[in-house]
Amino acid sequence: MSKVQARVESALERLLPPAAIAPRRLHEAMRYVVLGGGKRIRPLLAFAAGEAAGEGAAADPGRLEILGCALECIHAYSLVHDDLPCMDDDVLRRGKPACHVEFDEATALLVGDALQSLAFQVLSDHRLADDPKTQLEMVKLLAAAAGSRGMAGGQAIDLESVGKALTVPELEFMHIHKTGALIRASALLGARCGNALDAKALAQVDQFGKLIGLAFQVVDDVLDADSSTATLGKTAGKDAKDNKPTYVSAIGVARARALAQEMRQNALDALAGFGERALRLRQLADFIVLRKF
Amino acid sequence: MSKVQARVESALERLLPPAAIAPRRLHEAMRYVVLGGGKRIRPLLAFAAGEAAGEGAAADPGRLEILGCALECIHAYSLVHDDLPCMDDDVLRRGKPACHVEFDEATALLVGDALQSLAFQVLSDHRLADDPKTQLEMVKLLAAAAGSRGMAGGQAIDLESVGKALTVPELEFMHIHKTGALIRASALLGARCGNALDAKALAQVDQFGKLIGLAFQVVDDVLDADSSTATLGKTAGKDAKDNKPTYVSAIGVARARALAQEMRQNALDALAGFGERALRLRQLADFIVLRKF
Numbered sequence: 001m002s003k004v005q006a007r008v009e010s011a012l013e014r015l016l017p018p019a020a021i022a023p024r025r026l027h028e029a030m031r032y033v034v035l036g037g038g039k040r041i042r043p044l045l046a047f048a049a050g051e052a053a054g055e056g057a058a059a060d061p062g063r064l065e066i067l068g069c070a071l072e073c074i075h076a077y078s079l080v081h082d083d084l085p086c087m088d089d090d091v092l093r094r095g096k097p098a099c100h101v102e103f104d105e106a107t108a109l110l111v112g113d114a115l116q117s118l119a120f121q122v123l124s125d126h127r128l129a130d131d132p133k134t135q136l137e138m139v140k141l142l143a144a145a146a147g148s149r150g151m152a153g154g155q156a157i158d159l160e161s162v163g164k165a166l167t168v169p170e171l172e173f174m175h176i177h178k179t180g181a182l183i184r185a186s187a188l189l190g191a192r193c194g195n196a197l198d199a200k201a202l203a204q205v206d207q208f209g210k211l212i213g214l215a216f217q218v219v220d221d222v223l224d225a226d227s228s229t230a231t232l233g234k235t236a237g238k239d240a241k242d243n244k245p246t247y248v249s250a251i252g253v254a255r256a257r258a259l260a261q262e263m264r265q266n267a268l269d270a271l272a273g274f275g276e277r278a279l280r281l282r283q284l285a286d287f288i289v290l291r292k293f
Numbered sequence: 294m295s296k297v298q299a300r301v302e303s304a305l306e307r308l309l310p311p312a313a314i315a316p317r318r319l320h321e322a323m324r325y326v327v328l329g330g331g332k333r334i335r336p337l338l339a340f341a342a343g344e345a346a347g348e349g350a351a352a353d354p355g356r357l358e359i360l361g362c363a364l365e366c367i368h369a370y371s372l373v374h375d376d377l378p379c380m381d382d383d384v385l386r387r388g389k390p391a392c393h394v395e396f397d398e399a400t401a402l403l404v405g406d407a408l409q410s411l412a413f414q415v416l417s418d419h420r421l422a423d424d425p426k427t428q429l430e431m432v433k434l435l436a437a438a439a440g441s442r443g444m445a446g447g448q449a450i451d452l453e454s455v456g457k458a459l460t461v462p463e464l465e466f467m468h469i470h471k472t473g474a475l476i477r478a479s480a481l482l483g484a485r486c487g488n489a490l491d492a493k494a495l496a497q498v499d500q501f502g503k504l505i506g507l508a509f510q511v512v513d514d515v516l517d518a519d520s521s522t523a524t525l526g527k528t529a530g531k532d533a534k535d536n537k538p539t540y541v542s543a544i545g546v547a548r549a550r551a552l553a554q555e556m557r558q559n560a561l562d563a564l565a566g567f568g569e570r571a572l573r574l575r576q577l578a579d580f581i582v583l584r585k586f
Contacts, residue, residue, distance in 0.1 A: 017441055022466075026441055026449035081406060086398035105379035106452050109402070110445050113374060116406065117440030120413045124432040132425040139417035139432055147410030148310055148319055152403050156316035159399050173315075 001044060001287075007061070008043045008068040009035065015069050015122055029103045029111045030118075034076045037094035037233075041216070041288065042075055042182060043068025046190030048280035049205055052271070053194025063193040066126045067138075070119040071186050074146050077115035078182075080108050082155065088242070095233035116146065128193055138189055145185035154178025158244070166245040168259075172214060179220070180213030187212070187281070204270050208281060211267035216288050218260040221246035222253055223292075231292065264289040294337060294580075300354070301336045301361040302328065308362050308415055322396045322404045323411075327369045330387035330526075334509070334581065335368055335475060336361025339483030341573035342498055346487025348570070356486040359419045360431075363412040364479050367439050370408035371475075373401050375448065381535070388526035409439065421486055431482055438478035447471025451537070459538040461552075465507060472513070473506030480505070480574070497563050501574060504560035509581050511553040514539035515546055516585075524585070557582040 012034055019028040046067050050059030083090045083098040084105060091101050100108035123142060129135040144150055154177030161174060187209035191197055197205070221239065225248040229236045239246045247256040267285050271278040305327055312321040339360050343352030376383045376391040377398060384394050393401035416435060422428040437443055447470030454467060480502035484490055490498070514532065518541040522529045532539045540549040560578050564571040 021442075023441065023446045023449035023453065025453065026446060030441060077406075081402055084402065086402060107449070109374055109377065109379060110441075110449050110452075112406070113370075113409065113439075114441035114445040116409050117436045117443075117445060121433055121436035121440060124429045124436060132429050136417045136425050136428055136432075139429075140414055143410045143414035143417060146406075147414060148316070148323060148403075148407035149314075150410075152407040152410060153316045153319060156319035156400070156403050159403075160316065160318065 004044055004047045004068075005040045007065055008040050008072065011065045011069050012072060015066075016118070025103065025107060026110055026114065029099055029107050030115060032096075032102060033080050033093075033099050033111060034072060034115065037096070038072070038076075039291075040068070040072065041284075042071040042186040044284055045183065045186040045209070045212075045281075046071060046193070048278075048284050049187040049190030049209075050193050052205065052274050052278045052281050053191040054196045054277075058277075059190065059194035063126070063128045064190060066122060067128060067189055067193055070123040070142065071182065071189070073115045073119035073122065074142065074151070074182060077112040077119075078146075078151055078155075080115070081112040084108060087155070087159075088238070090235055090238065092229070092233070092235050119146075134192060138192055141185055141189060141192075145181040150177060150181035150185075151179075154181065161245050163243045164245055166250060168247075168250055171245060171247060171250055175214055175217040176210065179217045180210060183213030183216060184209035201273070204273065205281075207270040208267045208285075211263045211270065212285050212288055215260045215263035215267065215285075218247045218256055218263065219289055219291065221248045222256050222260070224248075225253060227292070260289050297337055297340045297361075298333045300358055301333050301365065304358045304362050305365060308359075309411070318396065318400060319403055319407060322392055322400050323408060325389075325395060326373050326386075326392050326404060327365060327408065330389065331365070331369075332584075333361070333365065334577075335364040335479040337577055338476065338479040338502070338505075338574075339364060339486070341571075341577050342480040342483030342502075343486050345498065345564070345567050345571045345574050346484040347489045351570075352483065352487035356419070356421045357483060359415060360421060360482055360486055363416040363435065364475065364482070366408045366412035366415065367435065367444070367475060370405040370412075371439075371444055371448070373408070374405040377401060380448070380452075381531070383528055383531065385522070385526070385528050412439075427485060431485055434478055434482060434485075438474040443470055443474035443478075444472075447474065454538050456536045457538055459543060461540075461543055464538060464540060464543055468507055468510040469503065472510045473503060476506030476509060477502035494566070497566065498574075500563040501560045501578075504556045504563065505578050505581055508553045508556035508560065508578075511540045511549055511556065512582055512584065514541045515549050515553070517541075518546060520585070553582050 016031050017027045047064045050064045053059050080099045082088050084100055091098050099111055123139055157174045158178055188206050191205045224239045227236050264285050309324050310320045340357045343357045346352050373392045375381050376386055377393055384391050392404055416432055450467045451471055481499050484498045517532045520529050557578050
């Protein structure tokens with residue numbers, strides 16, 4: 001894991017515009033939010049799925065590294081915009097002041113906007129699949145995962161839900177969009193870098209990604225209710241304070257934990273046909289569900 | 294012109310998610326900002342450049358229509374974010390309440406984010422060039438034009454410039470990014486839909502786009518200083534009120550007008566080798582420099 005994390009960090013360092021190039025403050029802020037932090041869950045999933053994708057012909061790590069950078073750009077942009085005063089109004093992210101606190105609101109807005117553009121620039125500027133047509137499909141997949149029927153749509157549903165008591169199916173619908181879409185896309189895009197899986201195997205990776213994305217959010221809800229700010233690197237207990245419906249508010253901590261375990265098991269079942277090639281994907285499922293931060 | 298405008302409007306109507314699909318408020322707001330307004334300058338440039346691109350083999354209008362939609366999504370997103378309180382804090386756009394006024398700030402933020410994603414989804418989801426490799430290059434070109442070294446970067450430079458007296462070269466640097474990058478990309482991408490121009494001809498279209506993008510901004514500055522809010526459909530006199538450096542504040546209305554004319558002439562000169570095929574591009578140059586709104 002630390003090898004992949006270091007590899008992606010170093011590629012991001014290279015792909016982000018240098019802080020010495022105008023507009024300097026914007027580039028400095030982009031580097032501030034992307035570099036030196038985060039668990040890099042999405043690149044890890046992409047690498048693991050890329051490994052699962054080939055029978056002796058796993059996806060090229062050089063391709064996965066670029067894909068990982070694009071995923072992190074989208075993820076970082078969503079965090080920066082999510083922390084803005086008009087959204088979750090949070091001042092702390094990855095143990096540091098949020099972007100709009102360290103810089104200012106307008107810069108944070110533009111940082112998010114420019115990081116989204118950079119994700120698509122990176123994804124189209126390097127060869128990621130044997131066939132450029134496949135790569136265009138990958139661009140489309142990431143755009144759909146980020147857009148109004150993916151991550152941004154999930155944020156909108158989240159906004160509408162403040163103060164409401166949601167049922168578990170309603171919570172699922174929200175999180176399949178908000179967190180799930182990009183996590184799911186990470187696994188699927190990693191697999192597609194390998195270019196060797198048939199439609200059925202891709203659907204299994206997709207199912208794994210969907211379940212693990214959901215489990216990720218369930219665990220996030222538990223941790224928010226159960227951990228300290230110092231451990232999380234972001235403000236703890238914020239969901240309850242903001243009157244946000246979560247798995248914890250809907251079914252309590254104990255049942256939420258059990259639900260995450262169940263999702264993990266279903267995710268592992270989806271990979272039954274993959275044998276040893278899916279070892280890292282399985283390990284990541286464990287990491288996501290058992291993590292403490 | 295009205296034929297192209299109607300065509301793009303109808304394609305946008307089709308490509309934007311219906312307001313009946315969840316998240317409804319987000320989709321409603323996306324349609325509010327994109328549909329039923331705007332001069333559609335960028336699609337017009339794309340269509341005109343597509344027409345200039347082929348010797349008896351102009352770009353397919355079906356392709357140009359899709360490209361035009363992607364360009365309008367990026368443009369509309371930039372207006373929505375630009376109007377937010379932390380940016381230009383404007384309440385009026387295209388003669389209607391700005392998005393964050395009609396809806397709310399959080400929705401406006403997400404509308405912009407989702408429209409940017411939609412632009413790349415649209416651009417990768419339809420066949421726009423004979424060769425998918427060319428189309429990937431088009432995705433990259435749009436991403437670069439929108440990002441930190443294009444439009445978003447121009448906004449950042451704009452922010453840093455408030456209250457400063459810029460020289461004409463400094464103003465040019467700002468506007469080549471802020472407005473220029475996307476206008477330039479519009480012409481170049483339109484030409485690439487045709488897939489028939491060599492590098493030299495593409496460079497000429499690029500030069501035309503660069504000059505006309507700059508002229509567009511000079512005229513915008515003159516109109517902001519010289520027109521009524523009712524004519525503009527956005528708040529007039531706002532640059533001076535916000536203490537923003539403009540071509541008018543740098544060199545006065547008369548010299549700014551002359552500069553726009555000069556840029557127009559240079560833009561036309563760049564197209565000297567195109568003959569009749571560039572008729573519409575020339576007409577658009579006139580339209581942009583002579584417009585009254």
